[in-house]
Amino acid sequence: MFGYVRPHRGELLVREYQQYKAVYCQLCRQLGKDYGVLARLTLSYDCTFYAMLALGTQGDRVSRRRGRCVVNPLKACDFLEGEGESYHKAAALSVLLTRQKLKDDLEDEGFWKKLGCRLLLLLGADRQGKKAARRYPALAKLAEDTTAAQRQAEESQAGLDQCAEPTARLLSGVFRELGGCDPGQSLALERFGYFLGRWVYLMDAADDLERDRKAGSFNPFVRRLGLEGEKELTQEQREQADLFCNQALNATMAQMLPPFHLVELAQFGPILENVIEKGLPQVQREILFLHVRQLTRRERRELGIRL
Secondary structure (H helix, E strand, O other), X not given: OOOOOOOOHHHOOHHXXXXXXXXXXXXXXXXXXXXXXXXXXXXXXXXXXXXXXXXXXXXXXXXXXXXXXXXXXXXXXXXXXXXXXXXXXXXXXXXXXXXXXXXXXHHHOOHHHHHHHHHHHXXXXXXXXXXXXXXXHHHHHHHHHHHHHHHHHHHOOOOHHHHHHHHHHHHHHHHHHHHOOOHHHHHHHHHHHHHHHHHHHHHHHHHOHHHHHHHOOOOXXXXXXXXXXXXXXXXXXXXXXXXXXXXXXXXXXXXXXXXXXXXXXXXXXXXXXXXXXXXXXXXXXXXXXXXXHHOOHHHHHHOOOOO
């Protein structure tokens, strides 16, 4: 996924941050158990959020265990283990989306990027994805359909709404399943997932705006703002682009919050609220107005920004 759905660490209690890290570390361990060591490279904040949401809505019993980091055995860390399918599905989602992303990049990236994608697929990403597809065929079908719809929308140079629709539908379907037999819970999760997926796509497009513009790649914001063919953006053009992207993201956020607050959570409510109400706006601010991708590591450290 994209790595934008993460908490605002400064606003979490110490015990909440420790819980979040324990879920993150357990998902890393689950990826290795289910799909091999290299699958841990697909670990992301986004799938950690999904794991925590699944644990929260399913009410899975969790237990904390102290152990050694699976990547760095010299480091001790906590693992928040769960009894249900939450971690298994989060791990499958992680490798399925990574596989689809690599296969999609083979179609339109440069020579060296294509070579890297082929190597990653050969080294295990393709095998991991096939294994996850056998375990969760419906999830695999949803990921494949999303990638195909995304490519079609971008090849036809569709507008913002059409381009954001596939990712919105993906998370809508993935989250709806967590509602089980409760129609009210399923509907709330479906609508929440839809607008979170839309926000993620728009955030990624806004983040890539300058890179795509320079490379001549399709980006719905570049097309919408009429920035194709511009050699360099003026300060005024850049500010207008940031404000337009921010407005689109804020409008999506406004529609995301009501269904989120209708979701019934048995645990992790404060952490998930932090991600949605504080983490996402913080990511928006960092990328659109601080341009964190263009800052040096020292400048990011002085601003307290962690990527």
